[in-house]
Amino acid sequence: MNSITWIFLRGLSREHRHWGDFISVFKQYFPEANIMTPDLPGNGIHNRITSPSTITEIMEFVRNDVKIQSVQQPINILALSMGAMVALEWMKRYPNECRSGVLINTSIKGINPFKQRLRPENYGRIIKDILLYRDLISKEQCILQLTSNHTEHQQQIIDNWIGYAQSNPVSRLNIFRQLIAASRYRAPEQKPEQPLLLLRSLSDHLVNSESSLVISKHWHLPLFTHAEAGHDLPLDDANWVCSQLKSWLDEQIF
Numbered sequence: 001m002n003s004i005t006w007i008f009l010r011g012l013s014r015e016h017r018h019w020g021d022f023i024s025v026f027k028q029y030f031p032e033a034n035i036m037t038p039d040l041p042g043n044g045i046h047n048r049i050t051s052p053s054t055i056t057e058i059m060e061f062v063r064n065d066v067k068i069q070s071v072q073q074p075i076n077i078l079a080l081s082m083g084a085m086v087a088l089e090w091m092k093r094y095p096n097e098c099r100s101g102v103l104i105n106t107s108i109k110g111i112n113p114f115k116q117r118l119r120p121e122n123y124g125r126i127i128k129d130i131l132l133y134r135d136l137i138s139k140e141q142c143i144l145q146l147t148s149n150h151t152e153h154q155q156q157i158i159d160n161w162i163g164y165a166q167s168n169p170v171s172r173l174n175i176f177r178q179l180i181a182a183s184r185y186r187a188p189e190q191k192p193e194q195p196l197l198l199l200r201s202l203s204d205h206l207v208n209s210e211s212s213l214v215i216s217k218h219w220h221l222p223l224f225t226h227a228e229a230g231h232d233l234p235l236d237d238a239n240w241v242c243s244q245l246k247s248w249l250d251e252q253i254f
Contacts, residue, residue, distance in 0.1 A: 004099060005034040005075045007066060009083030012178050013143075013170045017045025018161070018235075024240035029246050033074070040086070042174035044164075051174040055082075055185040058178075059089040061080075064099075074099035078245075080234065081106055081207065082182045089120045089185070091192040100195045100252070102245060105204050105231050107211035108187040111218050115207045129173055131173070136165045146206045149230035191219035197248045198223040199233060199241060206231040222248060 006026075010018055023035055041061040042051030052058050066075075076099050079087035084106035091098045093249035107117040118126070125142055133139035140161040144154065198221050200212035209225075216223035224244040229236035 001041045004072075005036060005071050006030075007075050007077045007079075007087075008035060008037045009062065009079035010037075010040070010043075010084050011081030011083045012182065013043060013175050015039045015047075015164060015168060015170075017044070017164050020157075020160070020235060022238040022241070023233040026242055029242040032096075036066060036069070036071065038062050040083070040178070042178065043170055044168050047168045047170055047174070050229060051177040051181070052108055053091050053177045053180045053184070054092075055085045055181050058181060059086045062086060062190070063090060063094070073097050076100045076102070078102040078104070079106075080104045081231065082178065083180060086187045088188065088192065091194055091196075091251075092188045095193055098192075098194050100197075100249075101192065102197045102199065103212075103215075104233050104241070105197045105201055105209075105212065106215075107207050108215060109183070109185060109217050110187040116211050116214065118207060120168075126179075131172060133172075136162050139232060147231040148235055149201075149203055149205075149228060150236045187215075191221070195252050196221050197245065199226070199244060200224075201226050201229040201231060201233050201236070203228055204231045224248075 008019060016039055017039055017231050026035065027033065039046045040058055041049045052061065073098055075091065079085040081104070083107065083174060084103035085232070087101050088104060091101055116140070125146065130139055130142055140158055144158060198212045198216050200209050200223065202209050202225055212223060215221065226233060226240055
């Protein structure tokens with residue numbers, strides 16, 4: 001299992017460098033894994049591309065980006081937040097290409113009611129400090145406050161994120177179009193046929209943690225819950241994510 005390719009997908013306005021130390025921790029648990037961290041269109045190395053306004057178009061872009069690198073299939077996908085929607089669409093449309101999926105702190109229209117998705121109390125901050133941000137420092141500080149409960153090395157994290165934003169800035173238009181894509185995306189009528197694992201943070205301040213619980217019950221999927229981490233679970237507790245994943249994979253028969 002460890003030799004299979006893993007595709008890591010992040011969400012709104014984030015890029016491959018935001019995985020930080022998670023990749024090295026993942027490698028400790030799965031030393032033979034081939035890890036790819038493609039950027040969504042509009043983010044990272046693709047920041048000059050206009051983000052599509054649908055998850056399907058975003059998925060097709062990422063899929064083509066991966067395919068031109070001659071990746072061995074089937075793949076596993078580990079995806080956070082909006083990235084999990086891209087993963088679901090990939091698994092639905094191209095089931096033979098995907099072996100399994102791990103969805104972290106996501107919500108999906110059609111399964112989760114509107115009030116159970118982005119926490120309403122954050123709408124103002126998202127618009128003011130992220131979409132209409134005045135400067136990169138305030139923007140990245142806002143994102144860290146909304147997505148992480150990590151108390152160590154916060155200044156280093158902020159400095160790193162500001163550097164990413166300076167070298168590969170994500171436009172306000174692309175942030176807006178990604179928000180539209182995520183808000184529009186509707187869950188598949190049938191759950192994907194591949195094995196799926198849900199991970200959630202009970203202390204997620206961005207997305208209501210009930211979302212993952214409802215998805216789990218709706219599709220009868222396994223769900224592991226972290227009591228203290230924030231929305232960016234791989235950042236807050238990489239070892240926990242990897243240990244839960246390893247336990248789950250040890251029980252799977254592919």
